[in-house]
Amino acid sequence: MEEAVGIRWHKLITRLAGNGFPAAQIHLDDEGPRLAMVFRALSGDPGLTIKASTERSINTWRPLAHRLAGTGRRHALAWREADALRVPESLAVFPDKRMNRDLYLWLTAMASLAESDTSDDWLQANQQLVLKTLAAYPGLTGLYQRLAECLVDIRRAQRKLPAIQAAREAVLQAALLTPDNLSRLPAAPGEPWPVPLWLYPRAEEVRSIPSAANDDGKDGESNGNGKVRQSKQRKQGRYIDDPNKRNGLMIFRLESLFSWSEFVPVDRCEDDQDDDDAERIAEDLDYLTLSRNPSTSASRIKLDMDLPSASEDDIPLTDGCLFPEWDWKQQQLKDNHCRVIPMLPRNAEPAPMPERLGALANSLRQRFEGLRPQRVWEKRQPSGALLDLDACLHHAAQVRRGRASSHPALWRRETARHRDLSCLVLADLSLSTEAWADNTHQVIEVIRDSLHLLGEALDAGQDDFAMYGFSSRRRDHVRFNLIKNFAEPWSEAIHGRIKALKPGYYTRMGAAIRQATDILKDKPAEQRLLLLLTDGKPNDLDVYEGRYGMEDTRQALLEARQAGIQPFCVTIDQQAADYLPYLFGQQRYQLIHQAAELPSLLPKLYLLLTGRAN
Structure with missing residues (x-):
């Protein structure tokens, strides 16, 4: 009986003390892609991502119902960090869903103009930021006024404050409605009730x-x-x-x-169980x-x-090459900072194509064989296998006119038109590929199948291509696994190397991209494609994580484009939309939602990239 009464009392007091409008609640997961697009369109720092903020404890005056229910202590706020914009995971501030969406939009617009550090005067800093935002984007004036007026009405209706806190609240409400009237908060016990329209200092x-x-x-x-x-x-x-x-x-x-x-x-002994x-x-x-x-x-x-012992590890082909790395904090390249070591899989025996991929491989070969360079007859050549009748008639006419050439081109010859294209496939072999992509496939298995099938397709189409894999363990050991170089023919030896691929260590992506760029620079092809297969963000054991790793990867991709190389990324990371547009640019990456579909989709994607899709 006591438990039943307690449960009913808890539900009652929690409902009476509740804040916001749950029926109009919206979530960042649904609004995130739109906000990211708006943030970059408003010239916000493209390296920032929009993430959920955690609730903070705020020492503010609470009504009796809140104190009885134990609520009102923690609040989700919005602030800007060096590498992310933090906004509440969900919003139910206003009674209308549209207004809550507009609140997300307003916070994004403010953050696009905000600095990572805020001044000591939180009130005036936000008022000035509001004025700056409205001056930069006048179209948001009506949106802000609508949100501010509704928020002030809600705050007036929901709380009856003691006199000293009421005076401070009046100043806050006036600052919301008239941000050009800069003022200071009067002293009062505790902190003011959070203002969801403003940005707060970082945690x-x-x-x-x-x-x-x-x-x-x-x-x-x-x-x-x-x-x-x-x-x-x-x-x-x-x-x-x-x-x-x-x-x-x-x-x-x-x-x-x-x-x-x-x-x-x-x-003491530890329990290894989670x-x-x-x-x-x-x-x-x-x-x-x-x-x-x-x-x-x-x-x-x-x-x-x-690292494993030398007898168990892959075979290093050389001592490696030194490459620079971009330090985004200092905004400069660190010369000879990373060592990339080319390696060959140990105990990789020649092997045929896996039988379970045979039917799909045959289908791809038939399709790509139809795309082989066609042999054509070139007319009016100085030498050839057959006479060109039109050229002979034209030459006879010129002889009668006295204008004939002393070296007439009277022949036809058959030649093959080769596509001026080179493609390098770079596969992420980091430790994360050991994870399960679904209930039946590991990521590394999906990558192996993709390389088997893509190689079959490119070989059937007589395209010039190479394949490599990479992983890393700090900057002095970036492993660059040779699968197939441009000079090698597609054979069972390559299938054997693909089967021998196994998850490595971490993902120092910038160094691997620079090595692949150097290889492609030696190819004189008109179109040079760098196709990157990955399952996550750049990372390593040292400082190479977060913003540092992303900025170095982006710099490496910029260097590749300047060298005339077209980078493209294929990923199964479901959070890739948060950072890949910044790294590769719009329309230069493809997110695969079902990892098992990658082997069959990759050749089709290749056709689109090379402009040969039907």
Whole structure:
């Protein structure tokens, strides 16, 4: 009985204390592509992505219903970071869905003109940003006025504040309605109720601490079980003191008994099993508290990801070549920063095409054989196999006129017109390709099948092509796996190399693209295509992640275009639309929603890229 009453009471008080309009709620997942397009159209930083923000605890005055229900403490706000625009994961501020969509649009427009750092005066900074936004985009004036007036009406109707907080609220409402009337907030206890039309300062940064004993001082590691759980929200973090300092005391209370003892960091056994509730608990926490401890799971991954012995590893063909890398913070190229090592799969024995791909391979060969360069008869040639009757008649007429050439072109010869095209296929062989693309296929299996079938198709069409794979482990070990170079014929030896491909390490994409660009530069073809197959973002163990890796990849692609090479990306990463337009440009990438479809779709895509689709 008590439990039933408690459940009903909880539902009642939560409903009475509820904020917003759930019936009109919209989600960032649905609006994200539109907002990304608007952000770039408004000349926002193209390297920024739009992501969900986490809720923050705000010490603001709350009505009695909120205090009884325990709500109103945490709020999802919008702010801008160096590499992302953070907006609430969902919006239900207004009673109309259209107005909530307009709110997302307004925040995006403001962020396109905002700096990553805000001034100390949050109120005046937002007023000035509103004026700047309206001056740059006058068409948003009506939208802003409509949102501001509705928000002020909602705030007036929902809260009856104490006198001192009411005075501050009046200033906020006046600033919303008339942003050109710059003012300062009067002092009042706590913080004002959040304003969803404005941008907030970034969440507090995690303070830096000394490296742990098991860190090498350069690289960050991931969790040790190989399974990465990603949240759409960003959590605030803070570090606690390292227990190795041995200067802490613990207070232990057992009923009314107090005892004091020194904390000793005993090396206890760890449970390698995942906590099924860990993800849910992390979502509920305001802060994620981090500790540097000698027995971290990251220390295990260093052993797992170490390079194999020379006798078990792929065969290095040379000591490698040095390539530059783009440092986007310093806006300069670091010369000779990365070493790319060409490698050949070990124990790759010649093998036929997999039988399960035979029917599809035959179909592709028949289609591409019909696209082979056709042999044509060239007329009026100085030499050839047959006389050209038209040329002979024309020459006889010129002889009668006295205008005949002393070296008449009277012959016909048959020649083949070759397509002036070279294609290099670059496959991502990072560790993430070991994951399952669906219930029956691993990503690496999908990539192998795609290379088998695409090679069969290009060989049947007599196109000039090469195939390579890549992965990396820091900047001094970028593996560039040889599958087929331009000089080798398509054969069972190539099929054997494809079968021997296996997941490698990380994805230092910029260095691999620069190596592929150098190879294609040596081809004199008029059309040179770089086709990249990948399943995720650029990343590596060191600083090569996030914005750094993306900017270096983008710079490498710009260098390829300047060399006359056409890069194109095919990916199965479902979040690729957030970053691939910035890297490759619009219409220069293809997202595959079903990984199993890649082997059959890739040859069709190749025909489109080379302008030979029916």
